[in-house]
Amino acid sequence: MLVSTKPNSTQTEQPVAEITPDAQSVTSSERAVNQSVAISARANANSVPTNAVTKMTAAGVNLHYGPKHALKNVSATFPEKTITALIGPSGCGKSTFLRCLNRMNDLIDGCKITGDIQLDEENIYARGVDVVQLRQRVGMVFQKPNPFPMTIWDNVAYGPRLRGIKNKNLLAEIVQESLEGAALWNEVKDDLKKSALGLSGGQQQRLCIARALATKPEVVLMDEPCSALDPISTLKIEELMRELRSQYTIIIVTHNMQQAARCSDKTAFFLLGELVEMDSSSKMFTDPSDKRTEDYITGRFG
Amino acid sequence: MNPTLPAPSSAVSDRVRPLPPMSSSLMTKRRVSNNVMKGLCGLATILAIIPLFLVLYYVTIQGIKVMNPAFFTEVQRPAGDPGGGFKHAIVGTLMMVGLASCIGLPVGILGGIYLSEFGQNRFGFIVRFATDVLNGIPSIIIGVFVYSIAVLPVSRATREWNDPITFSAWAGGLALGIMMIPTVMRTTEEIVRLVPQSLREGALALGDTRWHSTLKIVLGAAKGGVITGVLLAIARIAGETAPLLFTAADSLYMNLNPSKQTASLPVRIYLSATSPDDHWNALAWGGAFVLVAMILILSLLARYATRARNV
Ligand SMILES: Nc1ncnc2c1ncn2[C@@H]1O[C@H](COP(=O)(O)OP(=O)(O)O)[C@@H](O)[C@H]1O
Ligand SMILES: [Mg+2]
Numbered sequence: 001m002l003v004s005t006k007p008n009s010t011q012t013e014q015p016v017a018e019i020t021p022d023a024q025s026v027t028s029s030e031r032a033v034n035q036s037v038a039i040s041a042r043a044n045a046n047s048v049p050t051n052a053v054t055k056m057t058a059a060g061v062n063l064h065y066g067p068k069h070a071l072k073n074v075s076a077t078f079p080e081k082t083i084t085a086l087i088g089p090s091g092c093g094k095s096t097f098l099r100c101l102n103r104m105n106d107l108i109d110g111c112k113i114t115g116d117i118q119l120d121e122e123n124i125y126a127r128g129v130d131v132v133q134l135r136q137r138v139g140m141v142f143q144k145p146n147p148f149p150m151t152i153w154d155n156v157a158y159g160p161r162l163r164g165i166k167n168k169n170l171l172a173e174i175v176q177e178s179l180e181g182a183a184l185w186n187e188v189k190d191d192l193k194k195s196a197l198g199l200s201g202g203q204q205q206r207l208c209i210a211r212a213l214a215t216k217p218e219v220v221l222m223d224e225p226c227s228a229l230d231p232i233s234t235l236k237i238e239e240l241m242r243e244l245r246s247q248y249t250i251i252i253v254t255h256n257m258q259q260a261a262r263c264s265d266k267t268a269f270f271l272l273g274e275l276v277e278m279d280s281s282s283k284m285f286t287d288p289s290d291k292r293t294e295d296y297i298t299g300r301f302g
Numbered sequence: 303m304n305p306t307l308p309a310p311s312s313a314v315s316d317r318v319r320p321l322p323p324m325s326s327s328l329m330t331k332r333r334v335s336n337n338v339m340k341g342l343c344g345l346a347t348i349l350a351i352i353p354l355f356l357v358l359y360y361v362t363i364q365g366i367k368v369m370n371p372a373f374f375t376e377v378q379r380p381a382g383d384p385g386g387g388f389k390h391a392i393v394g395t396l397m398m399v400g401l402a403s404c405i406g407l408p409v410g411i412l413g414g415i416y417l418s419e420f421g422q423n424r425f426g427f428i429v430r431f432a433t434d435v436l437n438g439i440p441s442i443i444i445g446v447f448v449y450s451i452a453v454l455p456v457s458r459a460t461r462e463w464n465d466p467i468t469f470s471a472w473a474g475g476l477a478l479g480i481m482m483i484p485t486v487m488r489t490t491e492e493i494v495r496l497v498p499q500s501l502r503e504g505a506l507a508l509g510d511t512r513w514h515s516t517l518k519i520v521l522g523a524a525k526g527g528v529i530t531g532v533l534l535a536i537a538r539i540a541g542e543t544a545p546l547l548f549t550a551a552d553s554l555y556m557n558l559n560p561s562k563q564t565a566s567l568p569v570r571i572y573l574s575a576t577s578p579d580d581h582w583n584a585l586a587w588g589g590a591f592v593l594v595a596m597i598l599i600l601s602l603l604a605r606y607a608t609r610a611r612n613v
Contacts, residue, residue, distance in 0.1 A: 102507065104503060104506070104507060107503070107506065109422075132509045132510070132511060133509065134509075135506065135507055135508065135509040136508070136509035139507065139508070140503075140507035142500055142503065142504065142507075144500055146498070146500040146501055146503070146504040147504075148501060148504065148505070148519050148522070148523075149501075149522060149523045150522065158505070158508060158510075159508040159509065162508060162509055162510055162514075163509075208504070211504075211508065212507070212508070215508055215509060
């Protein structure tokens with residue numbers, strides 16, 4: 001089903017069956033070795049953040065929604081503990097690409113994906129990969145805040161409970177930690193047993209971030225997390241992203257050029273299903289190599 | 303094959319032409335027809351609720367006359383003997399509605415969830431059509447059906463040749479349960495379908511399985527509506543007479559054993575109201591009053607459940 005179209009032949013060319021389905025069983029030193037090999041092999045791919053370890057890669061990804069060719073041969077690398085922004089006009093496939101990274105597109109009828117997407121050197125579309133476990137490692141925050149109709153506490157504890165954590169004290173610790181991580185703790189610490197639906201939009205979105213953090217993901221995908229928020233909440237979430245950067249690999253879709261320029265280390269520009277250009281944000285926003293990127297970020301179309 | 307850039311949008315057109323003014327005769331005509339239609343709709347609404355209020359009024363006036371503790375704590379006495387009550391019928395109805403719920407609720411709710419979440423295929427289409435047909439089948443047919451599958455075979459297997467047929471509350475509950483399924487299933491399906499996709503995705507993105515997220519998040523978000531559907535379905539079957547005639551039949555005695563024939567409010571009302579005894583006729587009104595009150599309370603609870611916040 002999946003055609004491996006990796007450009008770098010030195011990279012893991014082993015057949016799919018040999019890939020360990022459970023990435024957590026690979027020791028970190030093993031992983032580091034694999035990755036250093038991969039980095040040298042990919043040295044020409046993106047000159048950005050210098051010695052960063054690559055967390056995720058996409059190579060030659062094509063996606064069809066029925067007859068519609070939504071992603072055309074997209075390749076990208078995402079270094080660990082950096083923020084990568086995906087920009088581009090509406091309908092160019094940013095969300096679609098983001099949703100490939102935690103296999104949320106699996107749910108859509110008639111959606112066909114080919115190519116190769118790797119998390120820590122493992123193809124996430126390989127047979128035998130547990131989607132549930134993948135999504136615990138690659139969390140997601142959506143465009144519209146989507147708190148569950150439960151208490152704040154239950155919202156945050158939802159993910160850890162799925163992992164089988166039942167101990168109240170441990171759960172309470174995780175809930176506090178995650179809410180603190182999402183800069184929401186001080187605002188809700190007395191209302192943990194109240195409905196999450198009573199929070200403001202900005203608070204709900206931070207709750208959704210806390211909920212995603214509570215499963216201790218390695219990668220956090222954010223699909224325009226600020227588009228439904230007021231400027232103050234937006235600032236809070238941007239601040240939050242910068243803090244989270246030290247622990248998580250963050251990939252964020254945004255329509256806001258300033259946001260991309262302010263917050264991200266790398267930026268990828270999508271147009272009509274193609275990835276036009278991907279580079280360090282400082283380069284992308286000052287000296288893009290592609291004329292189309294320049295036109296877009298200077299606001300000539302979009 | 304580089305994508306081409308979209309052309310820059312053209313400047314806003316300045317050719318906005320004003321419409322001619324509306325004539326005053328046209329405005330009058332529209333106002334008059336608006337008021338006439340409004341009046342007709344109001345009249346039709348009043349005509350629709352008059353029967354409801356007349357029924358409620360009449361049943362209350364007649365039924366309240368026999369409302370006393372004995373009505374709820376005693377069974378009917380022989381004709382001609384004043385006093386007695388409908389305890390056996392009330393208990394029988396509660397018992398059979400309970401049995402029916404044990405069948406109708408799990409099948410209806412799980413089936414509704416299946417239709418909404420996984421039923422966008424040929425099988426789902428067939429099931430949906432079948433439940434709609436089942437919903438339209440006259441209740442007496444359901445009664446005959448249960449009679450032939452759950453009353454006669456049991457009777458044949460257990461009774462001596464000249465014993466009476468063994469009607470039972472089991473059979474009555476089964477008939478009522480079958481009648482509940484379509485209502486519960488379709489309302490559950492409609493309500494669950496309304497739960498925003500973003501909630502499902504939110505749970506799946508946390509590493510939840512499809513089934514667990516459906517039970518926990520989707521059903522949790524839809525529970526107000528599902529409870530409403532359940533209460534309305536119960537209210538509907540509580541007053542059914544025809545399916546019970548052949549299944550639970552009737553009894554003049556208090557009975558808690560579901561394997562025996564059992565009285566119910568609707569059947570007792572029917573038989574007492576058509577008996578020649580004046581006091582039994584009065585008790586029938588009392589039974590009708592209790593039944594209507596039960597259904598009214600269930601409907602009110604259903605309204606309340608819909609309105610309640612989802613936490
Ligand atoms: N579920 C779907 N089925 C069919 N087409 C889709 C679906 N989701 C998105 N698309 C199409 O794919 C293209 C990319 O969409 P999307 O990734 O949402 O764009 P973006 O997030 O960049 O605005 C759009 O043309 C959109 O119409
Ligand atoms: Mg989008």
